Amino acid sequence: MSEITLALQSTTTPSCHPNGNPHLIVYANPQRAEHDLEQSLRLGISAFTFDGEEELHKIFRAYQKYKQVQKKSLSAIPPRQPEMIVRLLVPDEGSTVPLGEKFGAPPILHRIQQLTELAMQLQLPIIGVSFHCGSGCHDPLAYTNAIRLAKEAMDMIDSIQMAAVPTANAKKCWLLDIGGGFPGRDGWTGECERFSGVGTALSNTKQQPEIDETLETAAKIANVINPLLNELLPNQGSTGGHDDTYGHSQRQVQIISEPGRYFVEAAFTLCSRIYRTEKRQDAEGLECMHYTIAQGVQGVFKDVLLCGEEFCPVPLRLSQPASSSSTALMPSVVHGPSGKDYDIVSKTDLPLLQVGDWLLFDRMGAYTLSISARSGRPPIRYLLGGTTQ
Numbered sequence: 001m002s003e004i005t006l007a008l009q010s011t012t013t014p015s016c017h018p019n020g021n022p023h024l025i026v027y028a029n030p031q032r033a034e035h036d037l038e039q040s041l042r043l044g045i046s047a048f049t050f051d052g053e054e055e056l057h058k059i060f061r062a063y064q065k066y067k068q069v070q071k072k073s074l075s076a077i078p079p080r081q082p083e084m085i086v087r088l089l090v091p092d093e094g095s096t097v098p099l100g101e102k103f104g105a106p107p108i109l110h111r112i113q114q115l116t117e118l119a120m121q122l123q124l125p126i127i128g129v130s131f132h133c134g135s136g137c138h139d140p141l142a143y144t145n146a147i148r149l150a151k152e153a154m155d156m157i158d159s160i161q162m163a164a165v166p167t168a169n170a171k172k173c174w175l176l177d178i179g180g181g182f183p184g185r186d187g188w189t190g191e192c193e194r195f196s197g198v199g200t201a202l203s204n205t206k207q208q209p210e211i212d213e214t215l216e217t218a219a220k221i222a223n224v225i226n227p228l229l230n231e232l233l234p235n236q237g238s239t240g241g242h243d244d245t246y247g248h249s250q251r252q253v254q255i256i257s258e259p260g261r262y263f264v265e266a267a268f269t270l271c272s273r274i275y276r277t278e279k280r281q282d283a284e285g286l287e288c289m290h291y292t293i294a295q296g297v298q299g300v301f302k303d304v305l306l307c308g309e310e311f312c313p314v315p316l317r318l319s320q321p322a323s324s325s326s327t328a329l330m331p332s333v334v335h336g337p338s339g340k341d342y343d344i345v346s347k348t349d350l351p352l353l354q355v356g357d358w359l360l361f362d363r364m365g366a367y368t369l370s371i372s373a374r375s376g377r378p379p380i381r382y383l384l385g386g387t388t389q
Contacts, residue, residue: 031055038065056124083126088149089107095139095142097136120165129157130177130178134181135181176255178255179257184262270378272360274354275294277289296338303371305342318354332347333346
C-alpha cells in the first residue's frame with residue numbers, strides 16, 4: 001500500500017488529478033491481504049493481477065464490501081468495477097531470481113479456461129495477461145516463449161468472454177505486461193568503463209570503447225521482444241475500445257513492463273574502504289591476499305548467499321605504487337566484517353592494496369540495500385554531473 005500511495009503522488013497534476021490518477025495503476029502482486037484490496041479499491045484502483053481462484057474470490061468480496069460502504073458515504077470515490085489481469089507461470093530457469101516458485105498460473109489452456117469462466121461468474125472481466133521471466137534474466141529467448149504463451153492465453157480468454165457476453169458489451173484483452181528482469185546495461189558504448197580505478201578514479205568519458213558482446217544488455221532482449229510483438233500483435237490502429245485513462249496506444253493490445261532493475265542497477269556504486277589486510281598461503285602453498293571491508297553478505301552483498309551472485313571490485317589506490325611490481329595482480333579474497341567463513345564478498349585477482357585504499361563495486365542499485373539488514377548500511381551520497389574534472 002505504501003507503493004500505491006507513492007505512485008498516486010507521482011501521478012498528481014494540478015489541473016486533472018489533485019489526488020493522483022488511480023486508473024494509471026495496476027496492483028500487480030497476485031497475492032494480497034484482503035484488507036489491502038479493500039483499501040486499494042477505496043483509493044480508486046481497479047486493475048488487479050491474479051493467479052488463482054482464491055484471489056478472484058477475495059477481490060469479489062472486497063468489491064462487494066466497498067460498494068456497501070460507498071452507499072453510506074457521499075465522500076467515497078464511486079466504485080469502479082475491478083478489471084483482472086492473469087499472471088502466467090513462464091519458464092524462468094535462466095534468471096538470477098526465478099519468480100515462478102511464488103507466482104503464476106500454469107499456461108495450460110484448460111487452466112486458463114477455468115480461471116476465465118470463474119471471473120465471468122463473478123463479473124470480474126479479464127483485460128490482459130502478465131508474466132515475469134525472473135529478476136536478472138540471462139536468456140533473452142525466455143521472453144520469446146513467454147510472449148507466445150501469453151498470446152495463446154489471451155486468445156483463449158477472448159474467445160470465452162466474447163461467447164459469454166453480447167458483442168457490444170464484451171471486453172477483449174487489451175493489456176500485456178511483459179514483466180522485468182532487464183539488465184541495467186543499455187548496450188550503448190557510452191556506459192562502458194564507467195570508471196577504471198587503480199590509476200585514476202574515472203575513465204575518460206570522451207573515449208568510446210567497443211561494446212563487449214558477451215555482456216548481457218537490455219538491447220539484446222529488445223532485439224528479441226520487438227520483432228515478436230510486431231509479429232503476434234501487429235499495429236491495428238486501434239486502442240481496442242479500452243478506457244483511455246490507462247493511456248493511448250496504436251496497438252490493439254497495450255504493452256507495459258516492469259523495468260525496475262533496468263533503471264536502478266547502474267544508478268549506484270558502492271565505495272568500500274579496506275580496513276584490514278593479511279597475506280596468507282592457501283592449501284596449495286600459493287600466496288593470497290585477504291582484504292576486509294565494512295559490508296558483507298549479511299548486508300548489501302546478500303545476493304552472494306541468496307543467488308550465487310558474483311561481485312568483482314575495481315581497486316582505487318590513495319597513492320601511486322612505489323614500484324611497477326606493485327601493479328602485478330595476485331589472488332585476492334575480499335571479506336565482510338563478520339569474520340565468518342561464509343562472509344566472502346569476492347574472490348578475484350587484484351594488485352597489492354593497503355589499508356585505506358578503496359574497492360569500488362559498480363552496478364549496486366538492484367537488490368542490495370533493499371534486502372540488507374538495516375544495521376551497518378553504508379551512507380548514500382548523490383552525484384549529479386557529466387564531467388570527470
